[in-house]
Amino acid sequence: MDKDKIDKKDHILDVAERVFSDLGFDGASTRMISGEAGVNMAMLNYYFGSKEGLFLAVFERKISSFQTLLQNIGNDESISSWDKLEKCIDNYVDRMIVNNCFQKLINREMSMGKRWDLTDKITEILMINVMELKKIFEEGIKNGSFRKDIDPELMIATIFGTKNYIINAPHIASLMLGHDIRDEKFLEEKFKPRFKTYMKQLLKSYLMNDNDYNK
Amino acid sequence: MDKDKIDKKDHILDVAERVFSDLGFDGASTRMISGEAGVNMAMLNYYFGSKEGLFLAVFERKISSFQTLLQNIGNDESISSWDKLEKCIDNYVDRMIVNNCFQKLINREMSMGKRWDLTDKITEILMINVMELKKIFEEGIKNGSFRKDIDPELMIATIFGTKNYIINAPHIASLMLGHDIRDEKFLEEKFKPRFKTYMKQLLKSYLMNDNDYNK
DNA sequence: CCAAACCAATCAATCGTTTGATTAGTTTTG
DNA sequence: CAAAACTAATCAAACGATTGATTGGTTTGG
Numbered sequence: 001m002d003k004d005k006i007d008k009k010d011h012i013l014d015v016a017e018r019v020f021s022d023l024g025f026d027g028a029s030t031r032m033i034s035g036e037a038g039v040n041m042a043m044l045n046y047y048f049g050s051k052e053g054l055f056l057a058v059f060e061r062k063i064s065s066f067q068t069l070l071q072n073i074g075n076d077e078s079i080s081s082w083d084k085l086e087k088c089i090d091n092y093v094d095r096m097i098v099n100n101c102f103q104k105l106i107n108r109e110m111s112m113g114k115r116w117d118l119t120d121k122i123t124e125i126l127m128i129n130v131m132e133l134k135k136i137f138e139e140g141i142k143n144g145s146f147r148k149d150i151d152p153e154l155m156i157a158t159i160f161g162t163k164n165y166i167i168n169a170p171h172i173a174s175l176m177l178g179h180d181i182r183d184e185k186f187l188e189e190k191f192k193p194r195f196k197t198y199m200k201q202l203l204k205s206y207l208m209n210d211n212d213y214n215k
Numbered sequence: 216m217d218k219d220k221i222d223k224k225d226h227i228l229d230v231a232e233r234v235f236s237d238l239g240f241d242g243a244s245t246r247m248i249s250g251e252a253g254v255n256m257a258m259l260n261y262y263f264g265s266k267e268g269l270f271l272a273v274f275e276r277k278i279s280s281f282q283t284l285l286q287n288i289g290n291d292e293s294i295s296s297w298d299k300l301e302k303c304i305d306n307y308v309d310r311m312i313v314n315n316c317f318q319k320l321i322n323r324e325m326s327m328g329k330r331w332d333l334t335d336k337i338t339e340i341l342m343i344n345v346m347e348l349k350k351i352f353e354e355g356i357k358n359g360s361f362r363k364d365i366d367p368e369l370m371i372a373t374i375f376g377t378k379n380y381i382i383n384a385p386h387i388a389s390l391m392l393g394h395d396i397r398d399e400k401f402l403e404e405k406f407k408p409r410f411k412t413y414m415k416q417l418l419k420s421y422l423m424n425d426n427d428y429n430k
Numbered sequence: 431c432c433a434a435a436c437c438a439a440t441c442a443a444t445c446g447t448t449t450g451a452t453t454a455g456t457t458t459t460g
Numbered sequence: 461c462a463a464a465a466c467t468a469a470t471c472a473a474a475c476g477a478t479t480g481a482t483t484g485g486t487t488t489g490g
Contacts, residue, residue: 022327023241023327024241024242024327025242026238026241027239027240027241027327029479029480030479030480031479039436040436040437041437041480041481042436042437042438042482042483043436044481045480045481045482046435046436050480050481051479051480107326107384108239108323108326108327110384110387111319111323111383112237112238112239112242123386123387127387130387130391134391151409151413151416153392154409154410154413154414155413155417156391157377157388158376158377158417160380161373161376161379161380161381162369162372162373163376164376164379164383165372165373165375165379165380166372166376168322168326168379169322169325169326171325171334171338172325172341172345173372175342175345176345176349176368176371194366195369197366198366198369198370199369201366202370202417202421205420205421205424206416206420206421209420209424244445244446245445245446246444246445254470255469255470255471256446256447256471256472257448257470257471257472258470258471259446259447260446260447261470265446265447266445266446266447432489432490433488433490434487434488434489434490435486435487435488435489436486436487436488437484437486437487438483438486439482439484439485440481440482440483440484441480441481441482442479442480442481442482443478443479444478444479444480445476445477445478446475446476446478447475447476447477448475449473449474449475450471450472450473450474451470451472451473452469452470452472453468453469453470453471454467454468454469454470455466455467455468456465456466456467456468457464457466457467458463458464458465458466459462459463459464459465460461460462460463460464
């Protein structure tokens with residue numbers, strides 16, 4: 001059946017995504033992936049052409065979910081610049097499932113000097129999110145919501161960097177916070193709300209000099 | 216001569232550090248490293264025992280320079296909490312030489328599943344810096360310099376995360392900033408001062424609700 | 431029956447590592 | 461002092477293991 005084939009390919013991609021993000025592209029072997037997925041090794045090449053093709057397929061499956069991330073918040077005229085920013089933060093934090101190893105995958109491969117044809121594509125996608133935020137900042141400056149002398153580019157680095165730090169260094173983050181960050185319950189009930197609150201307060205105080213942190 | 220031997224080992228370590236951080240541990244081959252270093256392949260095992268031993272040696276050479284990073288700023292009673300924090304920021308930013316690939320190395324291997332007994336050692340070292348900052352924050356809260364309701368742990372994530380983001384994603388950062396972040400001149404003359412200013416303003420507004428950003 | 435799906439066996443290439451020989455410099459010995 | 465013994469450094473070559481990829485044939489489903 002066609003359904004089964006898709007399910008099987010999807011299962012392989014699931015396993016590949018996990019193994020790649022645990023061991024990196026070079027560290028993961030096709031035998032390991034096929035073994036854990038319970039399929040013959042030749043199937044990987046049969047379905048995806050090559051190891052690189054498999055890696056690429058892992059990405060392309062996720063790309064769509066990434067692109068929906070930027071749901072044109074910036075173009076909504078009805079809400080203020082700050083509310084847009086708050087919406088973005090909520091969005092990013094909600095999607096910040098540490099177990100989702102895809103983020104680690106991206107960050108690791110982006111930090112490599114090694115050049116994929118993929119690197120440009122990843123860069124391009126990430127830049128869309130960057131530009132989305134930048135637009136909000138610039139709009140906020142223009143309409144007087146935000147201070148004039150802020151540094152939008154570095155703010156973006158702060159937003160993404162803080163999130164990545166938690167994801168990429170879970171050992172450190174767990175030690176810092178006193179709880180295992182990979183614990184789903186803790187993450188969902190305790191950490192995410194705390195992280196949202198913090199991020200909003202941090203940005204608000206920098207952007208607006210507003211002392212009223214209505215909690 | 217003994218001096219020559221040390222120089223040679225150091226040269227191998229220099230090359231290994233660069234290659235490892237460009238290609239990752241798995242991506243880098245001993246042949247490549249020995250080739251670029253201009254030494255026979257067997258010398259790597261002769262000097263360092265194994266590829267893993269070489270990787271370990273790269274780390275241990277840097278560890279000392281890392282440990283001097285925390286020069287007991289926190290224990291200086293004569294300066295205010297905020298000044299301590301400013302000093303820390305200056306310190307970190309000054310050492311943030313993007314060309315120094317060691318940071319990338321650490322971040323990449325830390326994001327991997329625990330492959331090394333070394334992971335614990337790296338964690339330990341990084342935690343010292345974390346604790347140093349934490350101490351400053353807590354002291355500042357206690358003596359009234361900082362607001363009571365700040366989130367010290369996530370602030371630390373912001374400080375390190377923002378820095379790491381620039382280092383780990385130089386492509387993105389360069390596109391964002393409109394200049395190649397790896398350009399030494401731009402980095403030193405333009406970026407570092409800008410980054411320091413931004414970081415201090417960001418922290419100050421969050422920590423102290425101080426609107427006087429005396430620029 | 432035929433094409434698609436699947437698999438065991440195998441490919442050449444590359445991996446990290448080891449080997450045995452050679453060199454050069456130092457120490458020991460007669 | 462000079463010959464002999466020893467040591468560390470270096471090298472080309474080869475090792476077994478593993479890599480990603482491919483083959484040729486078998487099974488399966490429509």
